Amino acid sequence: MNSIALRPPQRFLMGPGPGPVAPSVLEAQAAPTIGHLDPEFIELMDTLQGQLRQVFRTENAFTMAFSSPATAAMEACIVNVLEPGDRALICINGVFGMRLAEMARRCGAEVDTLSFDWGRAVDPEQVARHLHDHAPYKLVAWVQAETSTGALSDSRRLAELTREAGALSLVDAVTAIAGVPLEVDAWGLDMVYAGSQKCLSAPPGLAPLTVSARALEACRNRKTPVQSWFMDFSLLGGYWGGEQRRAYHHTAPVNALYGLHEALRLVLDEGLEARWARHQRIAGLLADGLEAMDINIVPPVAERLPPLTTLSIPDGVDDAALRRWLLDTHSLEIGAGLGALAGKAWRIGLMGHGCTEAAVQRVLGALEEGLKKTVGAAA
Amino acid sequence: MNSIALRPPQRFLMGPGPGPVAPSVLEAQAAPTIGHLDPEFIELMDTLQGQLRQVFRTENAFTMAFSSPATAAMEACIVNVLEPGDRALICINGVFGMRLAEMARRCGAEVDTLSFDWGRAVDPEQVARHLHDHAPYKLVAWVQAETSTGALSDSRRLAELTREAGALSLVDAVTAIAGVPLEVDAWGLDMVYAGSQKCLSAPPGLAPLTVSARALEACRNRKTPVQSWFMDFSLLGGYWGGEQRRAYHHTAPVNALYGLHEALRLVLDEGLEARWARHQRIAGLLADGLEAMDINIVPPVAERLPPLTTLSIPDGVDDAALRRWLLDTHSLEIGAGLGALAGKAWRIGLMGHGCTEAAVQRVLGALEEGLKKTVGAAA
Numbered sequence: 001m002n003s004i005a006l007r008p009p010q011r012f013l014m015g016p017g018p019g020p021v022a023p024s025v026l027e028a029q030a031a032p033t034i035g036h037l038d039p040e041f042i043e044l045m046d047t048l049q050g051q052l053r054q055v056f057r058t059e060n061a062f063t064m065a066f067s068s069p070a071t072a073a074m075e076a077c078i079v080n081v082l083e084p085g086d087r088a089l090i091c092i093n094g095v096f097g098m099r100l101a102e103m104a105r106r107c108g109a110e111v112d113t114l115s116f117d118w119g120r121a122v123d124p125e126q127v128a129r130h131l132h133d134h135a136p137y138k139l140v141a142w143v144q145a146e147t148s149t150g151a152l153s154d155s156r157r158l159a160e161l162t163r164e165a166g167a168l169s170l171v172d173a174v175t176a177i178a179g180v181p182l183e184v185d186a187w188g189l190d191m192v193y194a195g196s197q198k199c200l201s202a203p204p205g206l207a208p209l210t211v212s213a214r215a216l217e218a219c220r221n222r223k224t225p226v227q228s229w230f231m232d233f234s235l236l237g238g239y240w241g242g243e244q245r246r247a248y249h250h251t252a253p254v255n256a257l258y259g260l261h262e263a264l265r266l267v268l269d270e271g272l273e274a275r276w277a278r279h280q281r282i283a284g285l286l287a288d289g290l291e292a293m294d295i296n297i298v299p300p301v302a303e304r305l306p307p308l309t310t311l312s313i314p315d316g317v318d319d320a321a322l323r324r325w326l327l328d329t330h331s332l333e334i335g336a337g338l339g340a341l342a343g344k345a346w347r348i349g350l351m352g353h354g355c356t357e358a359a360v361q362r363v364l365g366a367l368e369e370g371l372k373k374t375v376g377a378a379a
Numbered sequence: 380m381n382s383i384a385l386r387p388p389q390r391f392l393m394g395p396g397p398g399p400v401a402p403s404v405l406e407a408q409a410a411p412t413i414g415h416l417d418p419e420f421i422e423l424m425d426t427l428q429g430q431l432r433q434v435f436r437t438e439n440a441f442t443m444a445f446s447s448p449a450t451a452a453m454e455a456c457i458v459n460v461l462e463p464g465d466r467a468l469i470c471i472n473g474v475f476g477m478r479l480a481e482m483a484r485r486c487g488a489e490v491d492t493l494s495f496d497w498g499r500a501v502d503p504e505q506v507a508r509h510l511h512d513h514a515p516y517k518l519v520a521w522v523q524a525e526t527s528t529g530a531l532s533d534s535r536r537l538a539e540l541t542r543e544a545g546a547l548s549l550v551d552a553v554t555a556i557a558g559v560p561l562e563v564d565a566w567g568l569d570m571v572y573a574g575s576q577k578c579l580s581a582p583p584g585l586a587p588l589t590v591s592a593r594a595l596e597a598c599r600n601r602k603t604p605v606q607s608w609f610m611d612f613s614l615l616g617g618y619w620g621g622e623q624r625r626a627y628h629h630t631a632p633v634n635a636l637y638g639l640h641e642a643l644r645l646v647l648d649e650g651l652e653a654r655w656a657r658h659q660r661i662a663g664l665l666a667d668g669l670e671a672m673d674i675n676i677v678p679p680v681a682e683r684l685p686p687l688t689t690l691s692i693p694d695g696v697d698d699a700a701l702r703r704w705l706l707d708t709h710s711l712e713i714g715a716g717l718g719a720l721a722g723k724a725w726r727i728g729l730m731g732h733g734c735t736e737a738a739v740q741r742v743l744g745a746l747e748e749g750l751k752k753t754v755g756a757a758a
Binding site: 005008028031033038075195227228255 | 386
């Protein structure tokens with residue numbers, strides 16, 4: 001068994017991620033491995049930091065590709081800022097908000113949550129009222145682009161409220177980065193993490209991460225050590241930070257970083273505004289097509305996340321059977337609903353390299369065919 | 380600047396890791412990305428678990444490729460087992476033992492350390508005496524193959540002592556796996572983590588990890604939640620564990636796992652014993668060559684780690700200049716000394732795909748040439 005080489009199928013990845021990866025990114029990953037202390041690798045780290053600063057729209061010195069999935073970067077932000085007893089407000093409108101709250105509890109913080117319907121954005125007015133009544137908090141966190149529901153929240157406004165309340169902001173931008181406007185410095189976001197595998201169109205496994213000087217200052221003023229050694233910003237900063245000498249911390253995932261470099265290069269060559277506009281335009285085509293099929297999109301128009309469209313499963317359709325049919329017949333992956341939307345919704349991703357008119361035609365055609373078959377079979 | 384594609388140089392990686400990666404592994408990584416919930420990916424996870432069980436020589440259900448560098452797997456083992464106030468004994472004979480102790484302290488454990496000279500193995504007799512005088516401990520940890528010093532410790536004997544003392548064992552096998560004998564079940568090791576980038580000859584970024592039922596039982600009996608959500612074994616087990624349904628935890632690094640699959644396939648096709656013997660034999664050739672050049676190897680013969688030879692820098696040689704010359708002139712990387720051996724030693728890796736007679740000839744030839752030049756220049 002072990003002597004059989006792997007032959008993964010060619011899929012059309014139109015779920016909540018990973019999205020499709022450009023061939024040149026896959027090829028870049030296959031370049032020969034070099035050492036993580038090699039001068040050429042140090043130069044690559046510098047270049048990556050510059051690319052990431054452009055994509056995050058920030059001047060933050062602490063900007064890096066964390067060597068782990070975004071989930072670990074999420075936890076890194078939480079554990080560096082929060083100490084036992086610190087107060088945090090977590091906005092929850094899906095799976096990832098819940099996860100943020102759970103992580104904050106695990107570091108002993110006093111966690112307040114503010115919940116919103118699944119499929120809806122975080123409501124800034126509710127946040128404003130809550131902060132007015134319950135501040136001060138050390139941290140306010142939200143998910144800009146809820147991958148579990150397809151809802152887009154207004155990070156600019158939420159950051160304003162957070163700063164007015166004297167708190168640090170933490171933003172999950174996993175599905176936001178390079179897909180929708182994200183302005184770290186202009187909006188005054190303090191900690192933002194993302195994933196490589198959504199609109200950046202690199203393979204999964206890396207987490208772009210940026211932290212403001214203000215948040216780092218709060219980390220320096222901690223009374224207790226950060227509970228995680230691996231995630232400790234002061235150590236990560238010594239490795240990735242601007243200093244001449246990069247202090248060994250762990251062995252960076254060299255080849256994955258080659259891929260990220262190429263993916264960021266493609267993003268910046270396209271231009272961020274052009275890329276945001278493309279996601280907006282193509283998602284509009286998908287919405288039009290679904291509307292023409294009488295299929296309902298879960299979030300209200302103003303709260304929709306272009307890279308990820310969440311639609312209600314039409315009555316009488318077998319959720320799992322149809323998704324399996326799409327995969328088996330068309331090699332096309334779409335996502336199931338999660339949490340409150342499990343069994344009730346599908347998620348269609350149009351991310352980065354996969355955000356094209358052809359992809360919209362493909363998924364609409366396949367869905368139409370599949371729904372006829374499935375509904376026919378059920379009738 | 381951003382439109383320049385990366386062209387990493389072809390290096391001869393003969394440092395402490397990453398080691399050279401087989402072309403078929405690099406190529407496997409470049410296969411098209413599939414979804415982390417795709418049935419084909421679930422099958423790949425099963426296959427990987429089977430391969431890893433063979434390489435670890437274990438039947439442990441909890442055996443996986445953790446989606447992070449080995450440093451994070453190290454921390455995962457620590458934080459899952461230790462609770463505030465638990466007693467741990469950490470054996471320190473290099474950088475990685477120190478790191479284990481620091482991580483254990485950060486989760487509030489009461490940490491005793493037992494230190495050994497850098498370049499020497501952990502001495503089982505000292506450990507036995509210490510355990511006799513100071514047990515009970517919940518955990519005893521050591522580094523089987525100290526990558527910072529090239530010393531190989533006797534995990535079989537240390538595990539025996541640990542078990543007799545009623546403690547759980549934690550073994551760093553980062554540079555041990557697939558390079559020297561490692562028998563998780565036969566030796567009764569409870570938690571063992573490794574790295575993808577040493578003798579497994581995959582790119583860096585993944586951490587093979589296996590945990591015994593006994594250690595998992597200790598985790599289940601905790602009184603407090605594991606401080607890390609990302610590293611929590613009960614959640615990771617739900618994702619990678621033997622159950623039919625794999626509970627979403629994070630997006631696995633799909634392409635990196637393709638590479639690991641191919642790397643493990645090559646290891647198992649060669650056969651573990653044959654691979655261990657190859658490392659032993661080739662390291663012997665390097666030792667002979669160094670001896671012929673009157674260069675001293677730091678660890679005593681019985682405590683040497685075949686995949687990584689640590690040698691004393693001859694008097695009068697400029698450490699950094701010679702390493703830089705090797706890189707610039709021969710595209711050959713060797714490692715600097717770390718910690719107590721900084722400036723005093725070099726580390727030459729002969730790992731996996733790079734553990735060949737040709738590599739030995741190359742590094743000996745280049746060293747001879749370089750030493751003549753450098754000493755000549757200094758004279």
